[in-house]
Amino acid sequence: MIQKSKRTLWWILSAVLLLSLIPVAANAQGSDPTDDEVNAVAKQLYCPVCENIPLDACGTAACEQWRGIIRDKLAEGWTEEEIKIYFVNQYGDRVLAEPPRRGFNWIVYIVPVVIFVGGGYLFYRGFEQWRSPEPDSNVRKKEKTTPKPVTLSEDDISRVEEELRKRSQR
Amino acid sequence: MVAEIGFGSLFISLIISVYGVIAAIYGTGNHQKKWILSAQQATRLVFPLLTISVGSLIYLLINNNFEVVYVSQVSSLSMPLYLKITALWGGQSGSLLFWSWLLAGFTSAVVLKKWDRDQDFLPWVIVVSLGTLVFFILLNTFFENPFVRYWQVNQDIVQSFSQPLGGFIVGPRDGGGLNPLLRHPGMVIHPPMQYLGFVAFIIPYAYAMASLITGRSDDRWIQLSRRWTLWAWLFLSLGLILGARWAYDVLGWGGYWGWDPVEISALMPWLSGTAFLHAVLIQEKRGMFKQWPIVLIILTYNLVIFGTFLTRSGLLSSVHSFARSTIGPIFLVFIALTFIASFWLLSSRWDKFKSRQVLTSFFSKEALILISIVLLLGMLATTFWGVIFPTISELVTGAKVTVGPPFYERVAAPIFGGMLSIMVICPLAVWSYVSFKHLGKLLWKPFAVSLIGIVLPIIGGLTKVPALIAFWLVAFVLAVNGFEFIRRTRLRRKTESETLPETVTRVFQRNKRSYAAMIIHVGIVFMALGIIGIEFFQTETQGTLAEGQELQLAPYTMEYEKLEIFDTPDARNVARAVVLVKKDGEVLDEIYPRRDFYYDSGQPVTIPGVRSTLLDDFYVILVDWKAVTSEGATFKVYHNPLVKWLWIGAWVIIVGVVVATWPEKKSKMAGRNNVRPK
Numbered sequence: 001m002i003q004k005s006k007r008t009l010w011w012i013l014s015a016v017l018l019l020s021l022i023p024v025a026a027n028a029q030g031s032d033p034t035d036d037e038v039n040a041v042a043k044q045l046y047c048p049v050c051e052n053i054p055l056d057a058c059g060t061a062a063c064e065q066w067r068g069i070i071r072d073k074l075a076e077g078w079t080e081e082e083i084k085i086y087f088v089n090q091y092g093d094r095v096l097a098e099p100p101r102r103g104f105n106w107i108v109y110i111v112p113v114v115i116f117v118g119g120g121y122l123f124y125r126g127f128e129q130w131r132s133p134e135p136d137s138n139v140r141k142k143e144k145t146t147p148k149p150v151t152l153s154e155d156d157i158s159r160v161e162e163e164l165r166k167r168s169q170r
Numbered sequence: 171m172v173a174e175i176g177f178g179s180l181f182i183s184l185i186i187s188v189y190g191v192i193a194a195i196y197g198t199g200n201h202q203k204k205w206i207l208s209a210q211q212a213t214r215l216v217f218p219l220l221t222i223s224v225g226s227l228i229y230l231l232i233n234n235n236f237e238v239v240y241v242s243q244v245s246s247l248s249m250p251l252y253l254k255i256t257a258l259w260g261g262q263s264g265s266l267l268f269w270s271w272l273l274a275g276f277t278s279a280v281v282l283k284k285w286d287r288d289q290d291f292l293p294w295v296i297v298v299s300l301g302t303l304v305f306f307i308l309l310n311t312f313f314e315n316p317f318v319r320y321w322q323v324n325q326d327i328v329q330s331f332s333q334p335l336g337g338f339i340v341g342p343r344d345g346g347g348l349n350p351l352l353r354h355p356g357m358v359i360h361p362p363m364q365y366l367g368f369v370a371f372i373i374p375y376a377y378a379m380a381s382l383i384t385g386r387s388d389d390r391w392i393q394l395s396r397r398w399t400l401w402a403w404l405f406l407s408l409g410l411i412l413g414a415r416w417a418y419d420v421l422g423w424g425g426y427w428g429w430d431p432v433e434i435s436a437l438m439p440w441l442s443g444t445a446f447l448h449a450v451l452i453q454e455k456r457g458m459f460k461q462w463p464i465v466l467i468i469l470t471y472n473l474v475i476f477g478t479f480l481t482r483s484g485l486l487s488s489v490h491s492f493a494r495s496t497i498g499p500i501f502l503v504f505i506a507l508t509f510i511a512s513f514w515l516l517s518s519r520w521d522k523f524k525s526r527q528v529l530t531s532f533f534s535k536e537a538l539i540l541i542s543i544v545l546l547l548g549m550l551a552t553t554f555w556g557v558i559f560p561t562i563s564e565l566v567t568g569a570k571v572t573v574g575p576p577f578y579e580r581v582a583a584p585i586f587g588g589m590l591s592i593m594v595i596c597p598l599a600v601w602s603y604v605s606f607k608h609l610g611k612l613l614w615k616p617f618a619v620s621l622i623g624i625v626l627p628i629i630g631g632l633t634k635v636p637a638l639i640a641f642w643l644v645a646f647v648l649a650v651n652g653f654e655f656i657r658r659t660r661l662r663r664k665t666e667s668e669t670l671p672e673t674v675t676r677v678f679q680r681n682k683r684s685y686a687a688m689i690i691h692v693g694i695v696f697m698a699l700g701i702i703g704i705e706f707f708q709t710e711t712q713g714t715l716a717e718g719q720e721l722q723l724a725p726y727t728m729e730y731e732k733l734e735i736f737d738t739p740d741a742r743n744v745a746r747a748v749v750l751v752k753k754d755g756e757v758l759d760e761i762y763p764r765r766d767f768y769y770d771s772g773q774p775v776t777i778p779g780v781r782s783t784l785l786d787d788f789y790v791i792l793v794d795w796k797a798v799t800s801e802g803a804t805f806k807v808y809h810n811p812l813v814k815w816l817w818i819g820a821w822v823i824i825v826g827v828v829v830a831t832w833p834e835k836k837s838k839m840a841g842r843n844n845v846r847p848k
Binding site: 034035036039046052053054056057059092093094095096097098099103104105107108111112115116119120123127130 | 421422423424428430431458529532537540541544547548551552555556559560563566567569570571572573574575576577581710711712713714774776804806
């Protein structure tokens with residue numbers, strides 16, 4: 001007897017649980033997705049047939065069909081991520097606007113950072129060097145043959161300064 | 171017969187070009203002037219010969235000679251005359267022939283000038299430019315012959331230029347016609363502009379190589395090639411802009427730039443070419459960094475060939491189609507050889523091209539230009555990496571990936587900001603030395619004015635910080651240039667008794683190049699406005715409307731009035747929607763988004779209906795329609811703020827380059843440095 005009532009209770013609970021799930025499922029199915037919702041997902045995917053054209057802008061029959069798939073999946077309650085994964089599984093990584101960040105693909109992201117950090121460092125080092133370049137050998141030879149360094153008297157200096165002052169006023 | 175004439179002159183031009191290269195080398199090696207003069211004559215002869223070849227192909231296109239394979243592929247009976255002519259560059263072999271013809275024209279123009287002062291350069295300029303021409307004519311003669319015809323041999327149709335045994339000429343009644351996407355006016359002019367830019371950059375490269383070979387480390391090669399460089403840069407810029415305009419008008423995705431590998435292959439030589447243009451300036455004004463222009467022009471030359479290679483070799487589709495391509499591997503070998511040879515030559519002259527001047531300040535003009543060159547090179551390296559990575563990935567992992575807009579935009583945005591920042595300071599900086607204090611004095615007034623660039627958008631309800639920064643930088647650049655011009659005018663008015671228009675003209679004439687640069691930079695800033703508008707503020711929506719129904723986007727409402735479907739005399743079936751553009755209930759405009767179906771090629775083209783103002787574009791695409799039922803039509807609508815400034819900026823740049831290259835009278839000012847009087 002107890003066994004029978006237990007079974008009845010189990011059935012009732014199961015039925016309640018199932019009934020409570022119905023509105024959830026209906027909600028998840030939702031109304032028909034709008035064109036904008038479809039395009040928002042399609043924009044993030046690339047046409048697997050036509051090179052380098054986002055799915056939302058591609059006018060071929062195949063792409064129209066793929067947009068239809070997106071619409072169906074959205075109507076079934078799939079998320080953006082799930083739809084993207086579906087397309088990747090069907091057509092490979094190339095349908096994504098960027099390589100997924102894993103394995104060998106990391107190189108594509110690391111190289112620009114290396115270019116900028118390395119380039120910036122080299123430029124800075126170069127800049128320092130360009131501010132005080134090594135004297136070249138020809139100049140050294142000339143210096144050796146110069147008998148005496150030219151020295152300017154105070155008079156000379158004041159004449160030069162006067163001349164410069166006049167020029168700047170001109 | 172015409173095909174024979176075309177191919178014959180092509181073949182003779184190949185022989186004469188090869189002769190020209192050999193004669194120039196032999197003449198220089200043995201100091202025999204007559205051989206050099208002979209090479210010069212050979213160079214002059216190549217252009218008319220290739221003109222005959224190009225003329226023959228155009229004749230075949232105009233006269234619907236569909237027995238010629240190229241004509242049957244790119245032309246059709248229904249195409250109008252102008253499209254039949256422009257079909258010359260509508261396919262691979264024709265565009266390569268067009269490329270060769272342009273290069274022959276430029277090379278001839280170079281050797282036509284008087285060479286009294288630069289005799290030592292002449293043979294090497296001939297060797298380099300004619301050598302490049304030999305490569306392209308070789309491609310046309312042996313791999314991509316545009317004069318190949320259809321022959322029937324027994325029951326088979328074969329493609330061959332010469333008559334196979336027992337074969338007779340056959341051809342289809344009509345051709346496939348030009349790809350409809352290429353029938354847009356923008357696409358008709360875009361390739362010649364792009365090619366003009368590509369080919370014109372070969373001339374400064376030839377001068378640079380001549381300078382390296384002869385060991386002349388002065389800036390004579392730069393002076394001689396200055397106009398070529400500016401025109402090359404202008405044509406390359408126009409090629410890019412026209413391509414963008416074409417994408418905006420025809421591709422039907424509401425944008426102008428999609429970071430497509432073909433677009434990037436045209437952008438890369440522009441980046442290095444722009445860097446070259448600026449590096450040249452440092453050498454001219456300060457005699458510094460003489461190796462930089464040479465490195466940059468070598469890069470530009472190789473990127474020009476690489477750009478042509480990328481679009482022609484099949485490498486973009488896949489490694490496999492590259493392997494199947496006949497010209498791909500040949501291109502790669504040519505690029506590798508010229509690249510290695512150029513840098514080997516440079517390394518052998520490295521010390522000779524060293525300069526002893528020093529950088530004195532981070533804010534001197536040369537330092538700022540140097541930073542902008544480094545930014546351009548950073549952008550170049552990143553785009554190059556992005557373009558070749560899918561191929562590397564395919565080779566290593568076997569799987570192809572897409573490197574799309576998000577990757578490039580992440581790098582382009584900060585570089586773009588950096589470039590604008592430099593454009594703010596650069597007009598005020600002087601060569602050699604400038605202190606931060608001095609700059610600050612000159613900057614504060616334009617800075618105060620530039621705040622309008624932040625205040626006005628905030629009043630208009632804008633809250634996006636990156637967009638506000640971008641608008642502020644744009645306003646700052648404009649204010650700096652405006653103030654600088656006023657300051658120079660005032661300085662002159664203090665000393666000269668002239669009327670204001672006279673002063674403005676004199677100030678302008680005194681330093682034409684500097685003001686030309688100012689105009690070009692203002693043009694770039696206008697373009698920046700268009701880019702900011704579309705990148706930050708573009709909105710879009712899509713909806714299916716019955717006749718009389720409306721769709722709202724941004725401040726506008728579109729009303730779908732009706733759909734008209736009709737055939738045109740040039741064999742198109744046009745589905746044209748009539749759409750009213752309204753704002754606050756008032757009808758502003760009537761636009762006609764349409765879809766053209768080309769019967770000859772069986773392909774559709776979507777042409778948007780656009781209402782364009784200085785403030786924004788309302789851009790409507792007809793996506794689909796149900797003509798018989800009452801379901802109406804589907805429209806995709808974009809609101810693109812400020813995009814018109816992109817095209818206006820392009821016109822301003824053209825004006826700037828025309829001013830910069832305008833021939834000037836030999837004046838006392840020639841050769842003087844642009845040093846600001848204190």
